[in-house]
Amino acid sequence: MAVAYELSRYELSVTVVDRLNDVGGDASRSNSAIIHTGFDAPPSTLESSLVVHANPMFDRLCRELDIPFRRTGAVLVAVTEEEEEEIPEILDKAHENGVFDLYYLPARKVREMEPLITPKVRCGLYIPRESIIDPFLLVIAMAEIAVKNGVEFYRECEVKNIVYNGRSFTTETTKGKVKSKIVINAAGLNTDKISNFLGIDDFKVTPRRGQFHVIDRSAELPIRHIILPVPTKISKGKLITPTIHGNWLIGPTAEDLSDKSLSNTTRNGLDEIISDVKKLIPAIDKNYVITQYAGLRPVREPGGYHIRTFKNIPGFIELSGIRSTGITSSPAVAVFTCRKLKEMGIPLKHREAVCTVSTPLPIRKGIVMFRELNNLERAELIERDPLYGRIVCRCETVTESEVVQSIKRNPGAHDLDGIKRRVRAGLGRCQGGFCGMHIPKILARELNIPLNRVTKKGGGSFFLNGETKRFE
Structure with missing residues (x-):
């Protein structure tokens, strides 16, 4: 590179x-x-x-x-x-x-x-x-x-x-x-x-x-x-x-x-x-x-x-x-x-x-990391960008805004590992136990793809295999 x-x-x-x-x-x-x-x-x-x-x-x-x-x-x-x-x-x-x-x-x-x-x-x-x-x-x-x-x-x-x-x-x-x-x-x-x-x-x-x-x-x-x-x-x-x-x-x-x-x-x-x-x-x-x-x-x-x-x-x-x-x-x-x-x-x-x-x-x-700010700076940032007010990874204090930015940058993240490398969501103590379902939904939304087409690292590494049940 x-x-x-x-x-x-x-x-x-x-x-x-x-x-x-x-x-x-x-x-x-x-x-x-x-x-x-x-x-x-x-x-x-x-x-x-x-x-x-x-x-x-x-x-x-x-x-x-x-x-x-x-x-x-x-x-x-x-x-x-x-x-x-x-x-x-x-x-x-x-x-x-x-x-x-x-x-x-x-x-x-x-x-x-x-x-x-x-x-x-x-x-x-x-x-x-x-x-x-x-x-x-x-x-x-x-x-x-x-x-x-x-x-x-x-x-x-x-x-x-x-x-x-x-x-x-x-x-x-x-x-x-x-x-x-x-x-x-x-x-x-x-x-x-x-x-x-x-x-x-x-x-x-x-x-x-x-x-x-x-x-x-x-x-x-x-x-x-x-x-x-x-x-x-x-x-x-x-x-x-x-x-x-x-x-x-x-x-x-x-x-x-x-x-x-x-x-x-x-x-x-x-x-x-x-x-x-x-x-x-x-x-x-x-x-x-x-x-x-x-x-x-x-x-x-x-x-x-x-x-x-x-x-x-x-x-x-x-x-x-x-x-x-x-x-x-x-x-x-x-x-x-x-x-x-x-x-x-x-x-x-x-x-x-x-x-x-x-x-x-x-x-x-670079992407402003919410976890590195004091409370006053965080409040000002949320005022400008409300997505900074939504924590999607507790261990590393990563917000939805950081995830979205990492996808929209060029070259941006296309998968879960790409998000990890850019903003550390999923790299903390629980290793994705909390953010494991939040991040795929954001990826699917921002990339405009079905949730079951989200991958861990590209290729055929699909995160989900299919639906287990559906409620009407």
């Missing part, structure tokens, strides 16, 4: 073709919601360069998009003697990556900063620029600006083939053909499949599943920072992080799979998370878990970030291997992709109307 957002700054005709029912891919929706510094990225790699350069971009980007962002900082914790011995190497790697604001912490200081840390802690590192964000809103806000700047979105539109005739491309989809001079393959888990259409078969993408627990804010954990374990060769390990909305996430697992659709959670995986995170924070209580989810990260073989062009297929750009750091690197990946277009001889002329350097911030106004 960041690429479409960046391209919309230029005088180009841009179309996004997405097999999913809503904006943002699988990895964008199911991750740890952390903006990384790149301190532990593989040194001297494209990933390292893009992540390190992207991190400082988020302060302004999030102000422009009017989305929440907080630099909480992170504490990396060494619990065993072996982990303690790795701390100097982690510091060296960070410095090699150009991340110099890491600070060694003795055990006493770690416990002062985070009193719930295990008494077994031996030492730690403080990384002040590790940050948290709402990844759903980041993607949605970028999409809204892209649409405003003329980008077209084809949702639930799967690519079936791409034909190159030596001058241009014809992308054959489930909703017809799209002709273009340029094709940018940013299909995440399916980048290998898309590239295969053009005879590119020198890499493979497999899914790595990451499972998470969501802890209810009623747990009242006095955890202010992201708590990181010493990373492994496979992943960053299982962490605990506050979320931008007051919950906590713990996880993820790192399970290499073969099935790209297998995004379910498992008992073993979820139990493993609790066991491992308790080694860092013994006070974690699984009784406060309100839900779990799993996401699939694209693992490329051969590995690493790849943003490449092809001499024999001019006009085709492939973005592959963009893994767990993808949310962080996305704004830099987008700029780097535009640079590739320039190298291909594509003229990029800025749209005067969307040059943001001198534009008063924000360039987008």
